[in-house]
Amino acid sequence: MKRGGEDIVVVGAGMVGAATAALLARAAPECNVVVLDAEPPPRWHAQDEPGLRVSALSEASRRVLESCGAWDEIAAARISPYRSMRVWDGEVPAGGPGAIRFDAADVAQPVLGHIVENELVRLALRNALQRLPNVRLLDGARLASLALDGEQAELGLEDGRRLRSRLVVGADGAGSASRALAGLEVHGHDYEQRAVVCNLRCQLPHGETAWQRFLPEGPIAFLPLADGRVSIVWSTSPERAAQLLELDDERFRAAVAEAGDGCLGEVLEAGPRAAFPLRMRHAPVYTRARYALVGDAAHTVHPLAGQGVNLGLLDAAALAQVVGAGLAAGRDPGDPALLRRYERWRKPENLLSMRAFDGINRLFSNDNPALGALRRAGLTMVDRLAPLKGVFIRRAMGLEGDLPAAARGGLAEA
Numbered sequence: 523m524k525r526g527g528e529d530i531v532v533v534g535a536g537m538v539g540a541a542t543a544a545l546l547a548r549a550a551p552e553c554n555v556v557v558l559d560a561e562p563p564p565r566w567h568a569q570d571e572p573g574l575r576v577s578a579l580s581e582a583s584r585r586v587l588e589s590c591g592a593w594d595e596i597a598a599a600r601i602s603p604y605r606s607m608r609v610w611d612g613e614v615p616a617g618g619p620g621a622i623r624f625d626a627a628d629v630a631q632p633v634l635g636h637i638v639e640n641e642l643v644r645l646a647l648r649n650a651l652q653r654l655p656n657v658r659l660l661d662g663a664r665l666a667s668l669a670l671d672g673e674q675a676e677l678g679l680e681d682g683r684r685l686r687s688r689l690v691v692g693a694d695g696a697g698s699a700s701r702a703l704a705g706l707e708v709h710g711h712d713y714e715q716r717a718v719v720c721n722l723r724c725q726l727p728h729g730e731t732a733w734q735r736f737l738p739e740g741p742i743a744f745l746p747l748a749d750g751r752v753s754i755v756w757s758t759s760p761e762r763a764a765q766l767l768e769l770d771d772e773r774f775r776a777a778v779a780e781a782g783d784g785c786l787g788e789v790l791e792a793g794p795r796a797a798f799p800l801r802m803r804h805a806p807v808y809t810r811a812r813y814a815l816v817g818d819a820a821h822t823v824h825p826l827a828g829q830g831v832n833l834g835l836l837d838a839a840a841l842a843q844v845v846g847a848g849l850a851a852g853r854d855p856g857d858p859a860l861l862r863r864y865e866r867w868r869k870p871e872n873l874l875s876m877r878a879f880d881g882i883n884r885l886f887s888n889d890n891p892a893l894g895a896l897r898r899a900g901l902t903m904v905d906r907l908a909p910l911k912g913v914f915i916r917r918a919m920g921l922e923g924d925l926p927a928a929a930r931g932g933l934a935e936a
């Protein structure tokens with residue numbers, strides 16, 4: 523079976539690439555897997571302040587990370603469960619009509635999900651990869667060239683090193699170089715919004731609740747952190763985001779408290795701030811011979827639903843399941859027909875989510891009075907109809923849909 527070179531090379535050791543490598547290495551222990559990343563290894567220390575980049579991970583993602591062998595380390599280090607979510611339209615109070623409350627208890631679950639620092643997830647995945655005998659990690663290794671037409675793919679790194687592989691996984695994020703080198707397109711549009719992120723200490727306890735208020739320029743979310751603070755993701759116009767980054771500490775804290783309608787009282791302390799451009803992107807084709815896209819390299823979504831990495835981890839689990847089953851049946855892991863099975867599985871699921879988040883952003887991020895009435899009526903209706911609410915909650919938790927085995931709590935099987 524071996525012809526020299528690698529069996530699988532994963533380009534990008536972000537959360538999705540590292541998870542893909544771990545699941546592939548576990549699904550096919552006879553294969554050697556190389557994971558390369560342009561950047562140095564992740565850095566995370568329990569004594570450090572919580573990082574600025576955090577993710578709301580669904581129950582499905584928790585299970586995928588468990589299947590990777592990474593969850594126990596993450597859970598033991600620093601995570602915050604959230605058991606409730608409050609979502610409301612800017613013009614109404616958090617508890618009245620036009621507001622919605624989701625509780626884990628509504629679907630008989632202990633939690634809705636967990637807020638986790640991205641660097642901690644990457645570090646735990648990296649440690650899990652280092653425990654797998656068939657995985658090799660290359661740090662500071664930037665992909666510069668890729669040739670896919672042949673018995674093996676040929677990868678060239680910026681430092682001159684060369685690799686050959688039967689399958690290349692493009693997990694190199696939104697600006698994926700491997701995707702461009704593979705000749706795959708990406709379509710999308712700019713949301714004309716920036717997400718301002720910052721960790722805050724507030725007057726009132728967060729109560730393990732995630733809060734999101736929709737304002738005409740975009741939503742502001744308050745996500746609970748393990749040390750009692752909250753992480754905000756405030757999507758707003760580029761001009762407003764630039765102003766928010768420039769405000770002095772006192773004015774910034776007042777602006778955040780006002781934007782959240784005082785849901786957590788006054789903002790007592792604010793840490794460093796950063797802003798990220800928001801774009802919707804989707805690759806119309808995910809695969810070709812010897813190549814498959816996963817995670818942000820295949821799709822980027824608005825952070826309002828906190829689902830970007832959750833979708834990416836489902837890609838990781840689905841690809842590992844399909845390739846693992848193919849290898850067990852004696853197939854070449856770079857076989858385009860095999861890889862298309864993965865694409866046919868994940869593309870419709872991702873498209874469904876992307877369209878839903880896009881629609882929610884359009885419906886909520888405006889000050890049209892007619893749409894305002896419509897969305898408040900919609901939120902009130904969902905809040906009052908328990909079965910409909912249950913469907914929303916289960917979908918957001920990743921408990922609905924065509925899930926890979928690793929997201930259902932099992933390892934990918936042939």
Ligand SMILES: Cc1cc2nc3c(=O)[nH]c(=O)nc-3n(C[C@H](O)[C@H](O)[C@H](O)COP(=O)(O)OP(=O)(O)OC[C@H]3O[C@@H](n4cnc5c(N)ncnc54)[C@H](O)[C@@H]3O)c2cc1C
Nearest residue numbers: 534536537538560578665694695817818828829830831832
């Ligand atoms: C403000 C904000 C809040 C968010 N909140 C949430 C949330 O609550 N929940 C959620 O699910 N999602 C959230 N997301 C989305 C989530 O952060 C992304 O979906 C996720 O980080 C994508 O992971 P990835 O591994 O696909 O890509 P990336 O994290 O971009 O990783 C790509 C990796 O590839 C490497 N790389 C790039 N180019 C090369 C190259 N040429 N050669 C080698 N390596 C290369 C990079 O160094 C990097 O390590 C949020 C996003 C934003 C902007």
